[in-house]
Amino acid sequence: MNKVVTIARKEFRDILRSRLLLIVILFLAIVTITSILVSSLVFQSQVSQYNDSLNLLKELGKEPTGPTPELFPLNLLRGVIDYIEIIGAVLGMLLGYLTISREKNTKTLKLILTRPVSRMEIVTGKFLGNSIFIALTLLSVGLFSYLGLIVIGGVELSLVELTKLGIVLLISFAYITIFFSLTFFLSLSMKTISHALMISFVIWLLVVLILPQIGDTMDPDNQVPGGFFSSMQLTKSQEKQVMANFSSYETIRSSIEEISITKHYERASFALLGIKPEFNGMPLADILSSQWVNLLSVFGLFVAGVCACGFIISRRQSGYSFDNGT
Amino acid sequence: MNSCYVVARQEIRATIREKTFILLLVIFLGMTLASTYIGWSSGHTIQSVYNSTVVFLQEQGKAIPPPPFESASHLSPLKNMIIYIVLIGTLMAIMVGYLMGIRDRIAGVTRIIFSRNITKKQFLLGKVLSILFMLGSMLLIAFIVSTVSSMLLAPITFADVMRIAGFYGFSLVYLASFSFLGLSFALTRNTSAIALLSPIIIWLVITFMLPELTSALYPTASLNPILPQTDVLQSTALNAIHTAVYPLSISEQFKVVAGNILSLPYQPVIVRNFDYPFWLGYISIPVWTAVCLTVSLIAVGKFKKSQGELNE
Secondary structure, X not given: OHHHHHHHHHHHHHHHHOHHXXXXXXXXXXXXXXXXXXXXXXXXXXXXXHHHHHHHHHHOOOOOOOOOOOOOHHHHHHHHHHHHHHHHHHHHHHHHHHHHHHHHHHXXXXXXXXXXXXXXXXXXXXXXXXXXXXXXXXHHHHHHHHHHHHHOOXXXXXXXXXXXXXXXXXXXXXXXXXXXXXXXXXXXXXXOHHHHHHHHHHHHHXXXXXXXXXXXHHOHHHHOOOOHHHHOOOOHHHHHHHHHHHHHHHHHHHHHHHHOHXXXXXXXXXHHHOOOHHHOOOXXXXXXXXXXXXXXXXXXXXXXXXXXXXHHHXXXXXXXXXXXXX | OHXXXXXXXXXXXXXXXXXXXXXXXXXXXXXXXXXXXXXXXXHHHHHXXXXXXXXXXXXXXXXXXXXXXXXXXXXXXXHXXXXXXXXXXXXXXXXXXXXXXXXXXXXXXXXXXXXXXXOHHHHHHHHHHHHHHHHHHHHHHHHHHHHHHHHHHOOOOHHHHHHHHHHHHHHHHHHHHHHHHHHHHHHHOOOHHXXXXXXXXXXXHHHHHHHHHHHOOOOOXXXXXXXXXXXXXOOHHHHHXXXXXXXXXXXXXXXXXXXXXXXXOOOOOOOOOOOOOOOHHHHHHHHHHHHHHHHHHHHHHHOOHHHOOOOO
């Protein structure tokens, strides 16, 4: 166990020394603050417009009919989730690539293997070191978000909201680790390690950007700026009645989206943060039970990724991957 | 002059042999083909959804709003292609530039190359020519695919074909800028990972962060060819940010110009008191590409012939 901890500690120190990761974390911090700032300004603008309309109606001697804009603080984190989807995945891939490339390039792994350390201990140590780093990065994002909500948004989070934020960070951890495992696995499996990074980027492009984009583009509601059903003045239940005639189309569209793990991550996070309005005010247990498929997908793939890395390292041929390649 | 052709020929051959490049090319061309169908299919479906909505509203005895998509052009099915250029095309362009800059350094042959009768300018010119050839060929194939698939789905005129050609021509200018960035970082950075990550971070800023600042668009929302309307008319702060940042928001300007070339209806995300003209992108994008080319020129100027190899 001590050997695993030693390797994890060394791995963690190596990551901290890398300028590359400093750049990514700094970038994540900037986009988190930017996103909260923009969301807060948009909300303030909505409130201001509502108040103007209210005053106008009062002057005309009429009563307001529309709903009052209500701030759900966690809604302001929508952009942050979008960035974790995109940049968090890149961070995971870079960690997976660097942890192997460092050893291959400096030939230090051969040296480590001369010591009484098993391959499984090396992999476990590396996984642990990187996992701690991912967890700390996400905690920093959580802290930036929390401070951003207080300082920029001018709102306080309740205990339930903090719990929801904590669960979202936990799901984010599993999501980023999936991409770490992918590149880790490919870096060990492929002869040319730089190809592993590029293949990972291709998979990232497909899973994170293209598949969700196709699903969004096919959504009939997205065909008109501001939403088709809003332009037709239909309520949510009326929209459902109309779309019942297009169930096959919707099944295909939804299936395309569900191939992407990013969409599962997004759905679960959006539900917990109340970005989908129907989840605002819903008890936490109910939200979690309604999202069990998305949660199972994210955590299932996380476990599969960890197992795949354990499998590749336990194969005898993996010695080839460790000792060779550029 | 011959030396730069030798460099260009070698780069083109080597890039074509790269499996990753081929994989990205297949995805790009696959999405080019799919984009027309997806655009046509979603357009067809929304018409059917509208018809169903009309029947539903008639049954309820309610007034029937006019179809909100009447102004759609018959090149509308290609609207997804604008997004694929911004997403896949740019990443592929970065990859092309990166590979052309890093390959010699990883192989450790830069000293050998410069021991021959070749100047740094010829070296760069060869790389630039090969980048333009690779991107041009890729976009030419995409143009053929888009034109043929559009012809199969709807009657298009010669003017429409010219519009599609114009769109891909302008895309070449946009994509070349990202290749030049990829090339510059690949020539100057000390590690291959930083060389690849740096232009990708710039791409992330241009594609997601700046549109969020200028138009309050969530990162994933900017992937939709039909933009949501974010009503921030009364926000002085957001309008000020928009005024300051929009000229730098290259991807947004590309989308506007590309939509204009394809004759798609213009959909301003936000209605403001002051807005930049739609044609700004016609000027700023070539200027941006020229800036990126200048960065490449500086990168080659700083490139140390004797210490160019990567020792990772």
